[in-house]
Amino acid sequence: MIRTVxxxxxxxxxxxAFERAWRDAARVAGDYPGCLGQTMLRSPEDPLRYTITADWASSESLTAYQLSEDRKSLSATLDRLRESATKSLLDIVAHVSPPTASAPTTKARS
Incomplete structure (x- = not known):
């Protein structure tokens, strides 16, 4: 899996306007095969600084979305609303899911 940051x-x-435009873009990207989810984060210290993460099943699925006309159009809308952007592409090495609802949430310590 791959995560874009x-x-x-x-x-x-x-x-x-940025948050609305991103939600619209996220819905479209989410329809592409291999999109595993996206998250928008906002800095509490600087409410104009956002971090967007998106998880993709493979580099091929990410590339297919990145080369799409949808992405080009959606990115153009977001570009007008931001001053700067930096992007990182990371391989997900491990992911730990929370326990299932039926599993105990706390364990007794001795």
């Missing part, structure tokens, strides 16, 4: 500084006065 995109950190952006949004233009002053554009945060609400």
């Amino acid at each position: 995109l950190t952006m500084k949004v233009r002053e006065g554009c945060a609400e």
Whole structure:
């Protein structure tokens, strides 16, 4: 699995429009094969700084989305709302899921 991490500084006065545009873009990207989920994070210290993560099943599925007309159009909308952006591409080495609902959530310690 692959995770993209995109950190952006949004233009002053554009945060609400940026969040709406990102939600629209995330819905479209989520329809592409191999998209495993996306998350938008906002810095509590700097409410104009956002981090977006997206998990993809493979580099091929990510590349198919990145080369799509959908992505080009959606990115153009987001580009107008931000001052800067940096992107990282990371291989997911391990992921730990929370325990299932039927499993005990705490363990007695001796």
